[in-house]
Amino acid sequence: MLELAVLGLLNEAPLHGYELRQRLKATLGTFRAFSYGSLYPSLRRMKAAGWITEDEGDAAVVAGAPPLTGRRGKVVYKLTADGKERLAELLAEAGPSAWEDETFGVHFAFFGQTDPEVRVRILEGRRSRLEERREGVATSIDRTRSRLDRYTLQLQEHGLESVEREVRWLTELIETERRSATTPRAVPDPAPPHTTTTGRGAP
Amino acid sequence: MLELAVLGLLNEAPLHGYELRQRLKATLGTFRAFSYGSLYPSLRRMKAAGWITEDEGDAAVVAGAPPLTGRRGKVVYKLTADGKERLAELLAEAGPSAWEDETFGVHFAFFGQTDPEVRVRILEGRRSRLEERREGVATSIDRTRSRLDRYTLQLQEHGLESVEREVRWLTELIETERRSATTPRAVPDPAPPHTTTTGRGAP
């Protein structure tokens, strides 16, 4: 998880740990947050694995500065060739490991770096996963409605509506993906001639 | 978490492990699932703590059955007096431990056993927590909108809408709570005058 997120971000630009965490928050939004307590050890592991290297940052760049005792300047990390390979591998995953609750958001956040076909497969995988869940909850509600207490029922229904909402969202995304897939012209990147789909129109 | 859920369920009726897990699924719905790998050890701990006791279930009830070698009949658990006390303690919590993402659903599921004032405080706590988050995400989106890639933006907006939706839900719940608090008459159960959101219309 963190692995994909870090590799994905570093593939856009070299960053140091602190910065990385801010970007993580900004990129994943409500979806997930990571603490330094997991970030730094993770960076260490990834460095050991040869996926990233430390690139001297600001602090050390001060040229002939006296040999700093502690040497605690910023440590800027960047991807190695192996790291890019590893990232490609992670981005190519199109199974449950990409569409389960804990992982989907991170994979989605890096769809910009993901193969279009993989994107669609992940979106569809998640959608059918959620559809199953919707059926399960819906029948569970129907079976037990009368016995359920007021609050439990409310919780079930809110959950059900959340799932339904996400299914609709996914369906829209899938349609958009298909349209741009069958229209290989244009759509080279997010900023096409005019505003395109960026539109936050009425629901 | 599991602790509250288990105590809450056992307070409604004695159950054995397997049953407990089914009920857990049915009660928490989309919100959370627990595996046996956490359930059974948890039961063992709670037994050691004196909150629950094993009550002979079906298998052992078979009267003068020959001394079963393994003796692996169902083990029905029930609350002890200490367990009820512990449950009351957990249900009285009205701080972050009750309204954070991971915990709120479980607390909400047992609102039926929770003091009305605590209910409102938890609902309000969660709502203001979510409102903060909403502000954070909203400004983050505005600040970075132009730089964000298509998918990241989509993820942010979906997240934002989810948060806004939950805030509205909470607001409705809070109002309902207040109404029944100031109108001690009636309201012994769900059946409201108009169907509100219960509507599960055509697919």
Place this chain on the structure above:
DNA sequence: TTCGTCATGTAATGGGTTACATGATTAC
């Protein structure tokens, strides 16, 4: 000079999961 925030890190702990192992009971 003191406060906030930038910046890096470790140790202890936590709360679960997966995979495995076992066996009883029920339905066909």
Place this chain on the structure above:
DNA sequence: GTAATCATGTAACCCATTACATGACGAA
């Protein structure tokens, strides 16, 4: 009899969190 599902449990692991410790740097 055999498959499904009910039923209980353990061991190994995972991925993170919290709390702590340290220190540089800029602004008030």
